[in-house]
Amino acid sequence: MLIRTIARGALVGAGALALLGPLTVGTAAADTATTQGTARIMAAPYAVVPYETVNVRSGPWRSEAIVGTAAANQPRGAYCWTSGETITDNGYSNDVWVQLVEGYVSAVYLNGDEYGGLPASAVC
Template sequence: MQISWLGDVLRAAGVTVVEESGWLTRTASGTLDPIGVLWHHTAAPSSAANPAPALNVVINGRSDLPGPLCHALVDFNGVFHLVSANYANHAGPARASGPIPAGSGNVQLIGWEIDYAGDGGGGQVQEMTPAQYSASVAATAAVLTHLGKDASYARGHRETSTSGKIDPSFIDLDAMRADVAAAMGGTPPTGPTGTPFQVYETDVNVRPTPATTGAPVGNLGAPGTVYVECQTVGETVTANGYTNNRWAKISSPVAGYISNVFIEGPASLPVASC
């Protein structure tokens, strides 16, 4: 199957697209029959000055693996560079993950290479930019809708890899699927007890004094409790796992700013000062 529709589907979803020369005919040796979308990172440090450092590699391949190496590369600014509408060498053998059965990931999955260093790529540690994340969510939702699949068919390479791949680094893949589901108009994510998250307040300042890692630091009124999860002091934080389109690791006491708080409980839960 050729996914020549990819550019039109992404543009209709509001994603900025660049059609790289030859993308409609560029192919590796195999047949694409996609049922889902796979997220990767390139391990190449990107920046505003050099937004797509891995573009040449994903188009032309490496000495050990012929190109194309993805269907689209997502640059630092969230622009989707279309690389191939055909079979690409991006996933290799896949183990079963969610609804994706074991088999060839190259056959079953449309692959985004998101151009950032990840966990030490190029000697640097770099997270996905907000622009890359939001564009990848929108693109994934649009493609899965076109394929007639739900958000569970969005996976990360570390979930399907049989060789220990870790990409995409610094992304909670369950949170990603929740965001894709929301973009598709699906059901909201659920909390640990199975209760749907509800939006209770926006623009909430959280100033734990003091805070210990993983401890409750604010309250929206029983039974909901805000938990700050953050990597560094001053970084945008998340409430009980989900806010502002990102999840973060618990690692240090923080003072931060929460936007769009999601938390378990009834929609009528009163908002109290944090």
């Protein structure tokens, strides 16, 4: 079994590089998918981390199509935040949605502050 360690990093804030931890994959196919996923994280200026698995939608509303999921504790590339539908879950309410590489996710499900850890100035 091929084991290879890949370091993941993402540009955060004012150009600082945040080390998100090593990633070990067990197969060549998984390695290729992981490398592509890592490249997508690094292509975005910020990284966010969902604290639970959450749906990624095509827009900042629950009525928008689900285009994928963001797995718990897995960093995702993010561009900016925008206002959308107010979501209430786990005792928190927020209308902030973060635009990921693949779609939008409510900041209610992201680690960090009300902007999911993005700067308040990172408005879409």
